[in-house]
Amino acid sequence: MTTESTMTQSPARARPARSVLAGVAAFGALGAYVLVSSVGLGLWTSLGPGPGLFPFAMGAVLASMSVLWLLQELRRPSAAGEKADGGLVLAVVVSLVLLAALLDLLGFQLSMFLFLMYHLKIRGKRGWLSALLTALAGSVGAFYAFNYGLNVALPVSSIPVLNLIGL
């Protein structure tokens, strides 16, 4: 597709996509927040530029570009970007958050084993043997490879019983 063809495709009366407007609003709000916060940090001191000067400039860029983007969208709305698979996003993000939350409590091996089993067996619909072997290699195998092979300490469980059995 040429640049010319993308420019001539948008219909005259089309409205900007809601997600684009939300993006414009978010960046505009962030720019405004940075502008206000930077003033509080101090733009100029007796020694020269203050800690707020550079962020102030960036906040100004962000806010003004958001306004320009909005004007561009109102004039010629861009085609909405491709939507992500909501189910996949939810599954990956929630499982990652749970993994991170449990990492110090259950230890790397157990929490990573559960995480991998979820992705391989439940989401990926792999066979039991393949899922178990991969999950064990990724959790117990990775733990020992990193701890003893690379001297990189991965977390162990803070629960005494689990800790005692090496998890």
Next chain:
Amino acid sequence: MDTLNELLNGFAAALTWQNLIFAFLGCLLGTVIGVLPGIGPVAGVALLIPLTLNMDPTGSIIMLCAIFYGTAYGGTITSVLLNTPGEAASAITTIDGHAMTLMGKAGAALTIAAIGSFVGGTIATLGLVAAAKPLGELGLLVGPPEFFALMVVGISLLVALAGKSMVKALISGALGLLISMVGIDPVAGAPRFTFGMDRLLDGVSFVAVIVGVFGLSEILSYRKGESTVVHAPGFRSLLPTGKEWRRSAPSMARGTGIGFGLGLIPGMTGSVASLLSYGAEKKFSKHRNELGKGAVEGVAGPETANNAHANAALIPLFTLGIPASPTIAVLMGAFLQQGLTPGPTLFTEHSEIAWAIIASLFIGNLLLVLLNVPLVGLWTSILRVPAPILTALILLFMVIGAYTINFSVFDVFVMIGFGLLGLALRHLEIPLAPMVLTLVLGPLMERSLRESLEISQGDFSIFLNRPISLVLIILGVLIICSPLLKLRKPKALMDDPEA
């Protein structure tokens, strides 16, 4: 003579068995990353930085550099065999490379690509050897105002060339700079944008941000695809014919020149180099009519150009401390994490490390030829690993990578947060490249701005009173204003997900 002695000392250091293993591992991992569609070189290098933090600086940077140029080789394999580029710089190779596969010449295409990459990479590294000293000495004359102006030019180029909209590129650049400012202010010591969280006093971890924005967001934006059947070429079919060698040689020479020249310019990515090289073949090749139908020139030129670019892009980093592309910016982050500041002082303060890394580039390029040509069947078999297993293992490495930066779960949450931000930026078609560049350059840029203004006692005209900074500032303004002058952008940049 000094340069030659230092290079020989560099070889002595790079040829120790430990550093050879690091170079080998880097080439291996880089090729795998290049083969895998989904994880690009930026996320690939960032993902593996935490694993190198406990290593000595020389070994660590040797391995990361090998990963970096290894991805350029790996991307070719899927382009030729599957018509699917493993990374953006190999996209143009799909045209003639895959056509050669359909004609039963996959082996010859892969061998020519590997040899071309070796030639381009090696000649560009020779350029780095030649330029290192003089440019490094020139760089020592650069003061804070010139350094600030130089970074303005670099960022302007990337902003001007990245994506379809400069407004969006500027948003991305400003966002990266703001993220880089989280933490304690380097001059006054005041906390900025920490929201009262002690963990943010040291700033947001660069690696966690990059892995989230580039790697996790890529996985989050996956869609269900059709399964692919890969037929790896047999070993006997790997050797090109004499005619193919003769036809490839001029293309390799042109590709080297184009890749090397573009590698020196900040903002030019490997995909621009390979695209322009393809354009040059269409114009200058004796067999230009066959291009698009399986001409060996269409593989030799672009593949040579993107590797020459990858190695030449290290020249501005080593000599001036300016990253020329997003992947080099990530590499620069790794240098900083190892306590090494790329730029002119690298050759005065850490000369032995700098030369060992340069020497390792020659070794790594050779290792990649040895790894790529005979083992092409092994690389393609990676693509037969089912997607759920690959995704789960990539997520595993992301979590380990993020956790081991500070051995803190907080960084895993940072990675998740930035993964979602990356997904939103992709959806809004905001380019990611300016963000990663400003994220690395932000603290350096702010420091040089503030030092300049302290020298001039707050007078901004310091940037206009010094000839070098004046020229650079004018250049930066012209670049930013280029869309108003309706300068044409190379199409590949617009399609490059990394740009």
